[in-house]
Structures are given as C-alpha cells and as structure tokens.
Amino acid sequence: MENHELKHIIEEADNAINREDFVALLDFYSDDATLVIKPGMLAKGKDEIRKAFEAIAEYFNHSLVVKQGEMSIIEAGDTALVISKTLLSANQKTDSIFSMERKATYVFKKDFNKIWRCVIDNSYGVDLLEEKNI
Amino acid sequence: MENHELKHIIEEADNAINREDFVALLDFYSDDATLVIKPGMLAKGKDEIRKAFEAIAEYFNHSLVVKQGEMSIIEAGDTALVISKTLLSANQKTDSIFSMERKATYVFKKDFNKIWRCVIDNSYGVDLLEEKNI
Numbered sequence: 001m002e003n004h005e006l007k008h009i010i011e012e013a014d015n016a017i018n019r020e021d022f023v024a025l026l027d028f029y030s031d032d033a034t035l036v037i038k039p040g041m042l043a044k045g046k047d048e049i050r051k052a053f054e055a056i057a058e059y060f061n062h063s064l065v066v067k068q069g070e071m072s073i074i075e076a077g078d079t080a081l082v083i084s085k086t087l088l089s090a091n092q093k094t095d096s097i098f099s100m101e102r103k104a105t106y107v108f109k110k111d112f113n114k115i116w117r118c119v120i121d122n123s124y125g126v127d128l129l130e131e132k133n134i
Numbered sequence: 135m136e137n138h139e140l141k142h143i144i145e146e147a148d149n150a151i152n153r154e155d156f157v158a159l160l161d162f163y164s165d166d167a168t169l170v171i172k173p174g175m176l177a178k179g180k181d182e183i184r185k186a187f188e189a190i191a192e193y194f195n196h197s198l199v200v201k202q203g204e205m206s207i208i209e210a211g212d213t214a215l216v217i218s219k220t221l222l223s224a225n226q227k228t229d230s231i232f233s234m235e236r237k238a239t240y241v242f243k244k245d246f247n248k249i250w251r252c253v254i255d256n257s258y259g260v261d262l263l264e265e266k267n268i
Binding site: 030032033034036042044070071072074075076077079080081083084085103105107109119120122125126128129 | 164166167168170176178204205206208209210211213214215217218219237239241243253254256259260262263
C-alpha cells in the first residue's frame with residue numbers, strides 16, 4: 001500500500017490544492033468527473049470542479065491545507081476505490097484555526113493511456129448518509 | 135434517488151443472496167469484480183466471489199438476510215459510487231440472533247451493453263481503515 005501509484009497521485013493532487021494550482025489539479029480528474037462539494041451539492045465536469053475549488057479556496061481564506069493519512073486501495077480491473085483519512089486545516093477568516101478529519105471515498109479509473117484519473121471525489125465518505133438532507 | 139435503477143439492481147442482488155441463488159447473484163458482478171470478504175481478504179473474479187458467498191452462507195447457517203436502508207448514489211459517466219446502509223441478520227449456529235448494520239461502499243460500472251455491473255463490493259465502507267490489520 002505504501003508505494004501504490006495512487007498514493008503518490010493523490011499526494012500530488014493535494015499539493016496542487018494547497019498551492020492553489022487548479023490547472024495542475026484538474027489534470028488529475030477525468031473529463032466527466034463528479035466532485036461532492038458538500039452533501040447534496042455536486043460539481044460535474046472540469047469547469048464546475050475548477051469553480052468549486054476556487055470557491056473553497058476563497059472560503060478558507062486561501063489557507064487550506066489538505067493531506068491524507070491512512071489509506072486503503074481496492075482495485076478491480078481499470079477501476080479503484082480509495083478509502084482515505086483526509087486531514088483538512090485552515091486559518092479561517094475569524095482567525096480561528098479550522099481542523100478536520102474525514103474518511104473520504106475516491107473512485108479512480110485508468111484512461112485510454114492507462115493513467116489513473118479521479119472520476120468520483122467524495123471526501124465525505126459514508127457521512128453522506130447522515131448529512132445529505134442538511 | 136428512490137427510483138434510481140441501481141437501487142432496484144442492488145435489491146435484486148440482495149434477494150439472490152437471501153435465497154442463495156449464486157448463479158443469479160454473479161450476474162450482477164463484472165468479470166473482474168473485487169469483493170471485500172473481510173478487511174485484508176479479497177475475492178477477485180466470479181469464481182472466487184462465488185466461493186466466498188458459499189462460505190458466507192455456510193458460516194451463517196444458511197440464514198443470512200441482507201437488505202439495504204438509506205442510500206446515496208453519485209454518478210460520473212459510466213461509473214457510480216453507491217453509499218448504503220446495509221442491514222445483515224442471521225440465526226447463528228449458536229442459536230443467537232446476529233444483526234448488524236454497516237455503511238457500505240459499492241462501485242458500479244456500465245458494461246458495453248450499458249448494463250450496470252458491480253466492480254467493487256466493499257460492505258465495510260470506511261471501516262476498512264480501522265479494521266484492515268485485524
């Protein structure tokens with residue numbers, strides 16, 4: 001698991017979020033990817049995903065830091081389900097420190113060049129069930 | 135969500151498990167599907183998945199009943215991530231009633247005939263992170 005290709009890909013994607021390099025970030029997603037912005041709110045496709053990350057960066061006062069902790073990767077053919085502890089921290093506009101741990105679920109698929117792309121980015125994991133009506 | 139095609143497909147798959155019709159059940163999986171039997175133990179492909187379900191049926195004294203509760207479905211192109219409350223019950227060999235609720239994660243993909251097939255069946259959801267070393 002330590003050296004799984006997807007672990008490194010997700011680390012690079014997190015680095016792109018942290019430096020707000022959304023051109024680099026979008027390259028990790030498939031053209032038809034879906035991002036769960038929050039329960040009940042989805043971004044579909046690269047344009048909507050870019051706008052969502054721009055809004056998220058603004059919301060967190062350009063101080064969001066994302067990194068992954070423990071990870072499980074289940075592969076089946078050209079598809080993979082990644083279960084990952086996701087650690088978020090930021091200095092919020094109120095000057096209070098925001099810090100949060102989620103158990104995220106990401107679905108990756110190999111494209112025609114055999115490169116892994118994120119097709120479903122759901123950082124809320126199974127908490128969607130509790131929170132989707134909020 | 136109530137009428138999503140995948141909700142009905144999963145209900146039919148549960149019915150097949152409950153009546154131990156593994157021929158019908160395997161039709162819901164892709165040829166390259168992966169089933170998480172328990173954390174750290176995978177069944178890959180239809181032969182291994184059939185053997186796993188036969189062993190599970192035996193373990194639960196042929197009394198396992200599986201059904202789904204609340205469900206969230208996130209689609210992206212021909213792929214879907216299903217987050218679902220999964221309710222398991224059985225009369226165990228000790229005559230005690232076994233009952234358990236899990237928050238499962240299933241990945242489905244449309245095959246070349248546009249029929250949804252389960253490619254990753256992980257009934258443990260994000261609990262894999264805690265339990266994978268058990």
